[in-house]
Structure formats: C-alpha cells, structure tokens
Amino acid sequence: MSEALDTVERYLLGSAPTLTSVQVSEQAGVPLEVAQELWRLLGFAHQPDDAVAFTEADVQALRYTHDLVQLGILNADRQAALVRTWGRSFARLAEWQTRLLTDVALESDDPVGQVTDLASEVLPRVEALQDYVWRRHLASAGNRLMASDAAGSDTSRLAVVFVDIVGFTSRSKELTDAELVGWIEHFEAECSGLVVDSGGRVIKNIGDEVLYVAEDLRAAAEAALTMTARGADPDDEFPEVRAGLAYGDVVSRLGDVFGPTVNIASRLTSIARPSSVLVDQGAHDALDGEPFELRRLRRTSVKGYAHLQPYVVRRPRH
16 A cells, blocks of 8 residues: 555655755755745644655745745735645645545555556546636636725625534434534535525534625525524424624635624524524614514623624514
C-alpha cells in the first residue's frame, strides 16, 4: 500500500519531494521565515530546515504569492487571512475526498492497484470539477457584490438564520456511526437545497446546526418555516428543528458572517421551542404587512442581550 500512496503523492505534487524548505525559499526568492509562516497558516506540520519534503510546486506557489503581493492584491493582513481560509477549507475537503476514495479502493480485490487507478482516472476529473465550481462561485459572488448597494464594503443588510436539530444529543446516542453520518448528511443536503431554492446561501454547517443568509428576508423566513414544518411531520425523514432569524447589518468576510445580527439569530435559536421560528425586532418590522402571523413573546435575557425581544413567525392559518 505504501508504494501506491507514493504514486498518488507524486501525482498530486507533480513529482517526488526533492527540496528542503531552505531550497524552496531560495529558488522562489522569498525569505525563509515568510515561506515557513505561509506553510504554517495553511495548516501543514513544521518541517526541519534539512527535511526533503517539498517539490517544484511549492516553489511556484511561493512565486505566485509574491506576485500577488507585488500587484497589491495581498497585504500582510489579507495574506494571512486568505491563506488560513484556504488551509481550513481544503483540509476539510481533502479529508472527505480521501475517505471517499479510500472506501472505494478497499472494496476492490486489489486495493493497491485501485488506489493507483484512482489517482490517474478520478483525481483529474475531481480537480477539473473543483476548478469549475470555484469559477461559478466567483461569478456568482461577483454579480451579487456588484448588484449590492454595499459594493466596496464588508457590511450589507441580510437575513441571518440558524437552524438547529432538536434533541440531537439523545438521538445521536441511539445511532451507529454510519447511521449518524447519514442522518447529518441528509439534514445538511435538504437544508442546502431549500436555502439555494430560496435564493440564499449556506454559510456553514456546525454539526447539528446550519447557518444561512439571504438578501430576501421573506424568502429566508419561508425557508425556515418549511424546515420546521417538515421536521414536525412524522412521515418526513427531515429531523425536528427550531430556527432563529435576525435581520440587519452583517459583516461578511472570507465566506463567514459576523456582527450583532448574527449573534442575535444564534441567541433566538437557543430559546426557540421545537418546530418554531423566532425573529428579532428588525425582522418583525421588515415583515410587517407581509403574509405572516407575528406574535410578540415576553422579553428575555440571553448572553450579551439583557432584554431581547423575540417574535414567533408563522404562515397565516386558513
């Protein structure tokens, strides 16, 4: 198996490692401490100066980074944040893909040969698809930003929604590892579909919780209400959930969202009853006059907010 893994590594890196970190930095014309810091930010283990662990691809990556700095695209703060985000995102993606390909290989009568075949047949297609998805998301994000009144700013007005599985801990204890993974993946897939269909976008999945945002407040509320309705249906495999929605200014940075609006949405989720959607004052005021029923609840004290005013939102009853 080690021979097969070496083959895969050579394919992925372009060649077998032949360079030390000192040689890489010299060939790229980048100070060694800068090269080591980039390596660390990407999430890779530190390599001794004399360890032969790098290839020409590492040299080229440093050159590209230097070019971006020279072009004024990356300053020190942006460089650290971007590289850190790359490292986290690709580490998770690589972990999942490796597990998937390994499972396929182990099902074969010749796992070693299967790993080698996967490297030459599957990985080029995965790489091409990743490039395609990245470019499509670049186009989508560019269009969204240029059409926004907040173009040039990190702050925009958004609906922020947390959706949380009710009773996750107790239910997870009843499931095998495979069943738990399948259950969570079903939840995430269904949430993602509902959010995308409503014109929103999923920011992240946090175990038993999904965070999404949308520019259209009404659509964001409809998606949350659909999820809670499905969770309350005993014939639907979608788990029982609760949701919190807040509407206001949000800071977007490197694919994540920050600010009081995000915090309030999270706090609302924590106090929501099963199969209910709670909204904040900002969402209530913006939804006033829309075809929703909004019922004021008692003010409550949560972490960071001593007098949070929640409202229950429902579809109108006929």
